[in-house]
Amino acid sequence: MSIAVSIVEDDPQVRSSLAKLIDSSPGYRCVxxxxxxxxxxxxxxxxxxxxxxxxxxxxxxxxxxCVRRLKPQRPKTQIIMLTVYQNTxxxxxxxAAGATGYMLKQTPPAELLAAIxxxxxxxxxxxxxIARKIVQSFQKPAAVMAEAQSLSPREAEVLNLxxxxxxxxxxxxxxKVSYATVHTHIRHIYEKLHVRSRTEAVAKxxxxxxxxxxxxxxx
Amino acid sequence: MSIAVSIVEDDPQVRSSLAKLIDSSPGYRCVxxxxxxxxxxxxxxxxxxxxxxxxxxxxxxxxxxCVRRLKPQRPKTQIIMLTVYQNTxxxxxxxAAGATGYMLKQTPPAELLAAIxxxxxxxxxxxxxIARKIVQSFQKPAAVMAEAQSLSPREAEVLNLxxxxxxxxxxxxxxKVSYATVHTHIRHIYEKLHVRSRTEAVAKxxxxxxxxxxxxxxx
DNA sequence: GGGTTCATCCCCAGAACTGGCGATGGTGGA
DNA sequence: TCCACCATCGCCAGTTCTGGGGATGAACCC
Numbered sequence: 001m002s003i004a005v006s007i008v009e010d011d012p013q014v015r016s017s018l019a020k021l022i023d024s025s026p027g028y029r030c031v032x033x034x035x036x037x038x039x040x041x042x043x044x045x046x047x048x049x050x051x052x053x054x055x056x057x058x059x060x061x062x063x064x065x066c067v068r069r070l071k072p073q074r075p076k077t078q079i080i081m082l083t084v085y086q087n088t089x090x091x092x093x094x095x096a097a098g099a100t101g102y103m104l105k106q107t108p109p110a111e112l113l114a115a116i117x118x119x120x121x122x123x124x125x126x127x128x129x130i131a132r133k134i135v136q137s138f139q140k141p142a143a144v145m146a147e148a149q150s151l152s153p154r155e156a157e158v159l160n161l162x163x164x165x166x167x168x169x170x171x172x173x174x175x176k177v178s179y180a181t182v183h184t185h186i187r188h189i190y191e192k193l194h195v196r197s198r199t200e201a202v203a204k205x206x207x208x209x210x211x212x213x214x215x216x217x218x219x
Numbered sequence: 220m221s222i223a224v225s226i227v228e229d230d231p232q233v234r235s236s237l238a239k240l241i242d243s244s245p246g247y248r249c250v251x252x253x254x255x256x257x258x259x260x261x262x263x264x265x266x267x268x269x270x271x272x273x274x275x276x277x278x279x280x281x282x283x284x285c286v287r288r289l290k291p292q293r294p295k296t297q298i299i300m301l302t303v304y305q306n307t308x309x310x311x312x313x314x315a316a317g318a319t320g321y322m323l324k325q326t327p328p329a330e331l332l333a334a335i336x337x338x339x340x341x342x343x344x345x346x347x348x349i350a351r352k353i354v355q356s357f358q359k360p361a362a363v364m365a366e367a368q369s370l371s372p373r374e375a376e377v378l379n380l381x382x383x384x385x386x387x388x389x390x391x392x393x394x395k396v397s398y399a400t401v402h403t404h405i406r407h408i409y410e411k412l413h414v415r416s417r418t419e420a421v422a423k424x425x426x427x428x429x430x431x432x433x434x435x436x437x438x
Numbered sequence: 439g440g441g442t443t444c445a446t447c448c449c450c451a452g453a454a455c456t457g458g459c460g461a462t463g464g465t466g467g468a
Numbered sequence: 469t470c471c472a473c474c475a476t477c478g479c480c481a482g483t484t485c486t487g488g489g490g491a492t493g494a495a496c497c498c
Contacts, residue, residue, distance in 0.1 A: 128342025200384030
C-alpha cells in the first residue's frame with residue numbers, strides 16, 4: 001500500500017507542486033491539501049493520513065500549534081515540518097510539539113520523498129544542518145564540562161539527586177550519610193560550579209538554557 | 220581533497236574491512252587504524268583525521284570516554300560512533316561527550332560512506348531509529364504537556380525565570396510586579412504541576428529526567 | 439447578574455536552604 | 469613526611485522558600 005500524505009501549506013503554488021510531486025511518485029499518494037491550520041485540524045482526523053507535511057508559517061494558527069493539537073488526536077500520523085526556519089527555537093518547539101521530522105523547504109524532491117518514506121518507517125528525517133543543531137544541543141559548553149569534571153564522584157551523585165528535586169534530608173537518606181554531609185557536598189558543588197542555589201546548579205548540570213538561552217542570573 | 224578517516228575498533232576483522240571499504244572508495248582515505256582508546260588518544264592528535272569512526276565497546280577505556288578526552292584536543296575531527304548499542308543512555312552519553320554522528324554497525328557500506336561525507340559537511344548522520352529516539356527525547360509525556368498547558372501566560376513566564384535560578388525578588392523586578400505576586404504565581408504553578416519545590420517544577424518543565432529517568436521524589 | 443479565571447497585592451509561621459566557622463580520618467602523591 | 473583532596477560529621481545565623489489565610493479589580497462567558 002502506498003503512503004498516504006497530507007499537505008498543510010498556505011502558498012497555493014508550493015502546495016500544488018508538492019501534491020504533484022507526491023502523486024506522480026509511485027508508492028506515494030497525496031490524500032488531502034489544506035491551506036490553513038484550522039482547516040487541517042478539522043479535516044485530518046477524518047482523512048487519517050500516514051504522513052503530514054506541515055508548513056510552520058501559516059496564517060492564523062501556526063504550524064507548531066497545529067501539530068500540538070493534532071498529535072493527541074492522530075498519534076499515528078507522522079508529521080514532517082517543512083519550513084525555511086533554521087533557528088533552534090523553532091526546531092525545538094516543533095519537535096516538542098510532536099513533529100518527528102524537520103526538513104528545509106529547499107530540500108530536493110528526491111530527498112523529500114525519501115524523508116516521507118523514512119518517517120513512515122520509524123525514522124526521523126531532518127536536513128543535515130538541522131540534525132547537527134539538535135546534536136549540539138546535547139553538548140554542553142566546554143566551560144561547563146570542565147566545571148562538571150572537577151566534581152568528585154560523591155558530589156556528582158548529590159547533584160543528580162538535587163536535579164530530581166529531593167530535599168537535603170531525602171538525599172541524606174538515599175546516600176546513607178548525614179544531613180551535614182549532604183550540606184557540605186552541596187556547598188562544594190556550588191563553589192565549583194560558581195552558583196548560589198540548587199536551581200542554578202541544576203540548570204547548569206542539565207546543560208539547560210537549551211531552548212531559551214536568553215539570560216541567566218549573576219551574569 | 221579526499222576525506223581523511225581514522226578507525227578506532229578492537230575487532231581486527233571489522234577494523235580491516237572498514238579500512239578496505241574506505242580506501243577503495245574514491246573521495247575517502249583511511250589514514251590510521253587503532254585497536255584501543257588509549258592508542259587512539261595518543262595517535263589521533265598527530266594524525267589529525269577529518270573524521271573518526273569510533274566503536275563504543277572498546278577494551279580498557281571505552282569509546283565514549285575516548286571521545287570525551289579526544290574532542291577537546293581535536294575539535295575539528297568529527298566523530299561517528301559505530302556500535303550495536305541502541306539504548307538511549309549510550310546514545311545521549313556519546314553525543315554529550317562530543318560525538319556528532321551515531322550509526323549502527325549493521326549499516327550498509329554505501330550509507331556509511333554517505334554518513335562520513337555528511338558529518339564532514341556539517342551534518343549529523345544517524346541511523347533512522349537512533350534519530351527517532353533523539354527526537355522523542357524532546358517530546359514530553361502527554362501528562363506533563365497537559366499540566367503545562369494549564370499554566371496561565373504569566374505563570375509560564377514565572378516558571379521560565381524560576382528555571383534560570385532567579386530569586387523571587389529578582390523575578391519580581393524583571394516582571395515589574397511585587398514579591399507577593401510572584402509568590403502567588405509560584406504557588407499556583409506548584410499546584411498545577413503537582414510539585415512541592417522550584418527544582419521539581421524546573422525538572423518537569425525542562426522535560427528532564429531525559430538521560431537518567433531513574434526515580435523522582437514523591438513517586 | 440453570577441460564575442470563572444486571571445493578575446495583582448498583603449500577612450504570617452514554619453520549613454528548607456545558604457554560607458560562614460569548625461572537625462576527623464583516609465588516601466595518594468611530591 | 470607533608471600536603472591536597474576527599475568524605476564524613478557538627479553548629480549557628482541569616483536568608484529564602486513554602487503553604488496557609490486573606491483581598492481587589494478586570495475580563496470573559498452564560
